[in-house]
Amino acid sequence: MKHCLVVDDSSVIRKVARRILEDMSFTISEAEDGQQALRVCQDSMPDAILLDWNMPVMDGLEFLGKLRLLEGGREPKVVFCTTENDVGHIARAIRAGANEYIMKPFDREIVEAKFHEVGLI
Amino acid sequence: MTPAEYDFLRQFLKVRSGLVLSNEKQYLIESRLLPVARKAGVPSIAGLVAKLRDPRESLLADAVVEAMTTNESFFFRDKTPFEHLTQMMLPELLQKRAAQRKIRIWCAAASTGQEPYSIAMCLKEMGSKIAGWRFEIVGTDLSNDVLDRARSGVYTQFEVQRGLPIQMLLKYFTQNGDSWQISSEIRQMVQYRKMNLLDTFAGLGQFDIVFCRNVLIYFDQPTKVDVLSRVSKLLPDDGYLVLGAAETVVGLTDAFRTLPDRRGLYMTNGSAPAAAARPAAVATAAAAAPGQRFAVIGRGSA
Numbered sequence: 547m548k549h550c551l552v553v554d555d556s557s558v559i560r561k562v563a564r565r566i567l568e569d570m571s572f573t574i575s576e577a578e579d580g581q582q583a584l585r586v587c588q589d590s591m592p593d594a595i596l597l598d599w600n601m602p603v604m605d606g607l608e609f610l611g612k613l614r615l616l617e618g619g620r621e622p623k624v625v626f627c628t629t630e631n632d633v634g635h636i637a638r639a640i641r642a643g644a645n646e647y648i649m650k651p652f653d654r655e656i657v658e659a660k661f662h663e664v665g666l667i
Numbered sequence: 668m669t670p671a672e673y674d675f676l677r678q679f680l681k682v683r684s685g686l687v688l689s690n691e692k693q694y695l696i697e698s699r700l701l702p703v704a705r706k707a708g709v710p711s712i713a714g715l716v717a718k719l720r721d722p723r724e725s726l727l728a729d730a731v732v733e734a735m736t737t738n739e740s741f742f743f744r745d746k747t748p749f750e751h752l753t754q755m756m757l758p759e760l761l762q763k764r765a766a767q768r769k770i771r772i773w774c775a776a777a778s779t780g781q782e783p784y785s786i787a788m789c790l791k792e793m794g795s796k797i798a799g800w801r802f803e804i805v806g807t808d809l810s811n812d813v814l815d816r817a818r819s820g821v822y823t824q825f826e827v828q829r830g831l832p833i834q835m836l837l838k839y840f841t842q843n844g845d846s847w848q849i850s851s852e853i854r855q856m857v858q859y860r861k862m863n864l865l866d867t868f869a870g871l872g873q874f875d876i877v878f879c880r881n882v883l884i885y886f887d888q889p890t891k892v893d894v895l896s897r898v899s900k901l902l903p904d905d906g907y908l909v910l911g912a913a914e915t916v917v918g919l920t921d922a923f924r925t926l927p928d929r930r931g932l933y934m935t936n937g938s939a940p941a942a943a944a945r946p947a948a949v950a951t952a953a954a955a956a957p958g959q960r961f962a963v964i965g966r967g968s969a
Contacts (some may be wrong), residue, residue, distance in 0.1 A: 631824065634844050636833060647833040649824050656828045659741075664831055 547573045548666065549590070553583040553606065554598040554627070563596055563627070567656050570667055580604030582610055591618045594666050596657075597644070599628035599635065607642055614643045623664040627652060668693055668712045675716050676700075676731075684732045685865050685886045685894075699734045706730070733810040736885075740778040742831035743785045748880070748909050750931045753789050757905050760875055761796065762906060769801040772870060773901070775864060775879040777806030780817030780857070781826075782878060784849055787856040788839055805871060807862035814859045820849040834880060864894050874901050880931075881911035888919070895920045899935055908933040 550572040552563045564574045572594065577583035579601040586592070595613070599606040606626060613619045623645045629637070631649040645664045647648055648656055661667045676696055680686040688695070696711060704715040707727050718724050719731065743749050758960045760770050774783045783806040790802055808814050825834055840847040862868055864882065877898055883891045898908060899922035908923055910916070910931050916923040923933035 631845075633837065637837060640833065640837070649828060652828070653825070656825070659829045662746075663830075 547571055547594040547623075549573050549575065550594040550596060551575050551577060551583060551586055551592040551607065551622075552596045553577045553580065553601070554596075555579060555601040559598070559627075563657070566657050567596070569654075570658065570661065578602075578607030580606060580612075583609050584616075587616060587619065587622070588614055591616075592622050594661065594664075595622050595624045595649075596627050597624055599626060599630045607639065610642050610644060612641070613659075623661075623666055625660050625664065668697065672712055672716045675719075676712075678730075679719060680732065680735055681887070683728065683732055684715045684736055684863065685890050686732075687885055687887045687890075696735070700731060703727075703730050703734045709820055714770075715859055733812060742781045742783040742827070743784070744782065744830055744834075744880070745912055745931075746830075747912075748878070748931060749785060749789055750877070751909065751929055752786065754819060755929065755932075756876055757790075757793065758903075761800075764875070768799060769803075770876070771803045771805070771874045772876045773874045773878065773923045774806040775806065775868075775877060775898070776882040777808045777814070777817055777857075777859060779822075779826075780806060780820060780849075780859075780899065781822075781830075782806070783817070783857040783859075784820065784853055784856070784916070785830075785876070787853045790856065791839070791853065802856065805874075806857050806859045807868070807871070808859070809861065809863045810866055811861055814861060817857075818854070820854045821846050822849070823847075865890070868897065868901070871901065873903065874906065875903070875905045876909065877902060878909045880909060881914070883914050884911065892919050896922060900937045904935055904937045906935045908935070 548571070550567050552560050552567070552574055553579050554560050554563070559565055560576050564576070567574055575586050577586055581596070581604045584604070597606045597610065606628065610624055613622070615623070624641045624643065625646040625647040625648060626644050627650065628658065629650045636647050646660045658667065673693055673696070676879070677688045680688060696831070700712060700715060704712060707715065707730070709715055709718060709720060715731070719728055763772055772786055774786070777783050783804050786804055790797060806817060808817070824845050824847070827840065836847065839850050839853055841850065860871075879898060883894065886894065895916060899920070902908065910915070910933065912931060916933055917925065922936055924936045926934060932934050
C-alpha cells in the first residue's frame with residue numbers, strides 16, 4: 547500500500563482527508579505542522595504528501611523547501627491543499643517543487659482527480 | 668408521479684432529445700423537473716405533464732429537455748482520448764493533411780465547453796509543430812444555456828480542479844474571485860452552434876475528427892445506428908471517431924473499425940457499407956449509469 551502523509555493543523559481536515567485517502571487504499575500518517583511532517587519524512591519517506599500552507603511552527607512552503615533537500619526527498623508527490631487560492635500562491639508553490647495544488651474547499655472527486663494527475667492512482 | 672405520467676415523459680424525452688430513460692428513473696425526473704414545474708407555475712409533475720400535452724408550450728418543452736440532459740463535464744475527461752489525440756490522431760493527420768494544412772474537429776456534445784477547450788489546449792501545447800496550420804473546432808449542443816456558458820469560458824473553482832492539471836490552469840486561465848476564465852486565445856479556437864443530434868447535421872461540413880462521447884449511451888439502438896451512420900458521412904476515409912468509455916460501434920455499424928490498443932477510438936472504414944444493425948451487447952443507459960462518476964443523465968462531455 548502507498549503511504550500518504552497528511553499535513554494540516556486542523557484535525558477536522560486531517561480526518562476528512564484520511565477518510566478519502568483510506569478509501570483510495572493509502573496508509574495514512576498525520577502531522578500538525580511542517581516540523582512534525584519533516585520528522586515523519588526522515589523516519590519513513592511517504593509516497594504522497596497532502597500539504598496545508600498556513601500552519602504554526604513551520605508552514606507548508608518552508609516544509610516543502612526542506613523536504614526536497616532531504617535524502618529521497620524529491621520522491622514524494624506533494625499536493626498542496628490550502629485556502630490560499632490565488633494565482634500568486636499557486637505559482638510560488640509550483641516553483642518550490644509542488645506537483646499539484648488543491649484549492650479548498652475540496653471534495654473526494656478533486657482529491658481523486660489530483661492524485662490521478664500526478665500518477666499516484 | 669403516476670405510471671402514465673412517467674410513460675408520457677419518457678416518450679416525450681425520447682422524441683425530443685433521443686434520451687432513453689430506463690424503468691426506474693422517477694427520482695431523476697422529480698429532482699430535475701420539479702424546479703422546472705415550479706418555475707412554470709405548477710406545483711407538481713402532474714401539472715407539468717398536463718402543460719406539456721399542450722403543443723403551444725414549446726418553451727416549456729425546451730426547458731424540460733434542457734433540465735433532463737444537462738450533465739457535469741470535466742476538463743480532459745478520461746485522459747485517454749486526449750492522449751490518443753496528441754500521440755496518434757494529430758501526428759498522423761499532420762502528415763496526411765500536409766497539403767491542405769487544415770484540420771477540422773467536431774465536439775458533438777460540447778456541453779459547457781470543457782471538451783472543446785481541452786482539445787484547444789492540446790493543440791496549443793503542440794507549439795511550433797502546428798505553426799502555419801488552420802484548426803477549426805466546432806462544439807455543438809442542444810441547449811442554449813449550456814452553450815452560453817461554454818462561450819463565456821467561465822468555470823467555478825470546483826470545475827477547474829477536476830481533470831485540469833494545475834500547470835494548465837496557470838497557463839490558460841485568469842482568476843476572477845472564485846471563478847476562472849479560459850483565455851480569449853483558447854476561446855477563439857472554438858465555435859459553438861446549437862444542434863440536436865436527432866436532426867440533420869450535414870450543414871456542419873466535413874471533419875477529420877469527431878468527438879461524440881457519452882451521448883450515444885442515452886439513445887436506443889436504432890437511434891445510435893442512425894447517428895453513427897450520419898456521423899460517418901461527415902468523415903473522410905481516414906477520419907477518426909472518439910466515443911465514451913462505455914460506448915462502442917461494435918454491433919451497430921460497419922462504417923467504423925476499432926483500432927488495436929486504442930480503446931474508444933475508431934476510424935472510418937473506407938467504402939464499407941454503413942449501418943448494419945445487429946442486436947449486440949452494447950452499453951445501455953441503465954448499464955452505463957454505475958460507471959458514471961456522477962449520477963446524472965444526459966449529454967456527457969470533456
